[in-house]
Amino acid sequence: MATPLYVTETGEPIHGILAEFATPADLYHAAEKIRDAGYRRWDTFSPFPVHGMEEAMGFDRTILPLIVAVGGFTGAGLGFLMQWWMSAVDYQLVTQGKPFASWQAFVPITFECGILFSAFAALIGMLALNGLPRWNHPLMKKERFLSSSDDKFFVCIEAADGNFHPERTRQLLEKAGATSIELVEE
Amino acid sequence: MTSINPDQLTAERLAGRVRPALGGEPAPGTGDGTLVDTPGVRPPMVLNNRSFKEVTDIICGYAENPPPRWWFPLFGLSATIAGLGGAFILYLVITGIGTWGLNNQVDWAWDITNFVFWIGIGHAGTLISAILCLLKQKWRTAVNRAAEAMTIFAVICAATFPGIHVGRQWMAWMLFPIPNSNAIWPNFRSPLLWDVFAVSTYGTVSFLFWYMGMMPDFATLRDRADRRLRANPDGGAVLLPFLPIRTDAIRAYVYGFLSMGWRFSGRHWHRYETAYLILAGISTPLVLSVHSIVSFDFATSVIPGWHTTIFPPYFVAGAIFGGFAMVLLLLIPARELFANMKDFITLRHIENMAKIILVTGMMVGFAYSMEFFIAWYGGNEYELYAFKNRAVGPYWWAYWSMIACNVLSPQVFWFKSMRTSVVVVFIVSFLVTIGMWFERFVIIVTSLHRAFLPGEWHMFSPTLVDISIFVGSFGVFLTLFLLFLRFLPVFAMSEIKAVLPQASPHYGHHGDHGDHAGHGHHSEQAGHTGNDTGHSKGAH
Secondary structure (H helix, E strand, O other): OOOOOOEEOOOOEEEEEEEEEOOHHHHHHHHHHHHHOOOOOEEEEOOOOOOOHHHHHOOOOOOHHHHHHHHHHHHHHHHHHHHHHHHHHHOOOOOOOOOOOOHHHHHHHHHHHHHHHHHHHHHHHHHHHOOOOOOOOHHHHOOHHHHHHOOOEEEEEEOOOOOOOHHHHHHHHHHOOOOEEEEEEO | OOOOOHHHHHHHHHOOOOOOOOOOOOOOOOOOOOOOOOOOOOOOOOOOOOOHHHHHHHHHHHHHOOOOOOHHHHHHHHHHHHHHHHHHHHHHHHHOHHHOOOOOOOOOOHHHHHHHHHHHHOHHHHHHHHHHHHOOOHHHHHOHHHHHHHHHHHHHHHHHHHHHHOOOHHHHHHHOOOOOOOOOOOOOOOHHHHHHHHHHHHHHHHHHHHHHHHHHHHHHHHHHHHHHHHHOOOOOOEEEOOEEEEHHHHHHHHHHHHOOOOOOEHHHHHHHHHHHHHHHHHHHHHHHHHHHHHHHHHHOOOOOOOOOOOHHHHHHHHHHHHHHHHHHHHHHHHHHHOOOHHHOOOHHHHHHHHHHHHHHHHHHHHHHHHHHHHHHHOOOHHHHHHHHHHHHOOOHHHHHHHHHHHHHHHHHHHOHHHHOOHHHHHHHHHHHHHHHHHHHHHHHHHHHHOOOOHHHOOOOOOOHHHHHHHHHHHHHHHHHHHHHHHHOOOOOHHHHHHOOHHHOOOOOOOOOOOOHHHHHHHHHHHHOOOOOOOOOOOEO
């Protein structure tokens, strides 16, 4: 691993700067300022999804719908293939005098398999894109940060960001209305 | 401004010692303040002007504080009933399904009635969480978690019945396309097999939906346990007198594991909301398909009374009807028994669900009459006989119980005073639940007991095993629901917080709603209040 650019007095590498905000409105406007200042590696933290935060943070739409579509069509395809292969290829059995590959009767199970795979693709895809499960994180060491799951709002700008500077970043967060600011060790 | 600190204020308000800050008395004629009919006036989603912190404290409190006193006897009773039901299932497996009241003619009876009854109840949960989500019905946030939990538990009860009804229960795995020594596969043209796929997909997807919704709330419970442990590493409740493990340590591990390490990131929330919307979008056709496929079990046969094309929509409407009745049966007592729950489940929720019961009850009533009409109009004498036999044959009491409970009793909901009276709504929900069980009994047993040849005619009467397993399924359902109330986040906290007025990024911006450019002065204002508590270590 590369030598960290910023360390604390005790030599701990810095993860980033954590700033607390009192309300969703403050967080929203702070996010707009940080976005406009050109930061890339930063994040907001709120107990619930704040409406319009995608725009305030300025990130691209997730590719999750595409993943789900691929999952869903794979599921439906596999479901159909399974029925066709089992009924028409592997063990041909005359039932109700119908053709072996009677696709009309295969529709319900094809549909259900498509739904099943899409649901797994949505959940697993969401977790994977988020880098979860990850049961530890530098931010979780901060007791203050734990109230992000209750009623407080946070911004963390990571030291790995090209624009990061201990003083200037801190000043930006102060100007954005942070009620408290602290450094987070890696 | 108050001089006490916010945490203390919250504590005082939770204890009911301080009036809610802006609450006051609800306006006359609006019940608890939520029954507002004026267009343009938004009724509050949560009463008593709860803050974010109060929402967290109240909802986590249900899982963290010792349960109310009534919980233990009720849990003991329902677990005992569930256990007895299990014992009778064991007896059935050991002895054979001859212990049921089935006979050669009525070869499906209470088992399949109970299966359709329970799977139908499960539909309300997905309707609330998926369809109402797509329709942007924000009131669903207060009831969706409990309704989804109820769905899962109902599917568990439902899946038991076909599983034990197959006769040789140890062969039940043959329902699935698993390679076996006979090298044969299931018959994919059979609606019974479609049912296996539909119900197992439905159970799985409902569970994933429920679990994903709970992940952020698990993280909240984890963080609270973590904070208590940090504040007081040697204190707190010990799990058992002889076990030196603290309850909060268990909570931090278990809820922490279940939360998948959720950390409330804005980027994560974006993908989470997308995933939630996608799950809602795919669950909507799923929930409609499941009961349609259940109805195919009957509709694709040639039995008079079953072979009708109206079955899929009629079954789906009935499922939503019965499901909402069960949601109300569970939530009306819960909101009376748990402290502060009325702030989340308001009279407006009850009224909205009563309206859905009225609408779906009328759909079901329409289906009953249309079945009769088609039986006459279709000119098939067997079909007509089957329906006449339902109404005036030996099972007339079941048919008229069904009509009275499902078609007549919801008609009281035309009146607002009835929709907003919790006692009336509870009684009607109870009747609807009975009626929906009778509906399935009528469809199954009255159609089977008199088929084409009079020489085959038979009656069905349940045995002790039939009754015990049915009652036992209620025990299983209630036991699971009581465990849910005790250990899991009963409300979707993050969703409830998001519909509070102060959750809007424009809250407090008078006159510049949606005007992103006009926010400068607010940030300036906030700028000089802060940072006196901030501290940082020097960086090199």
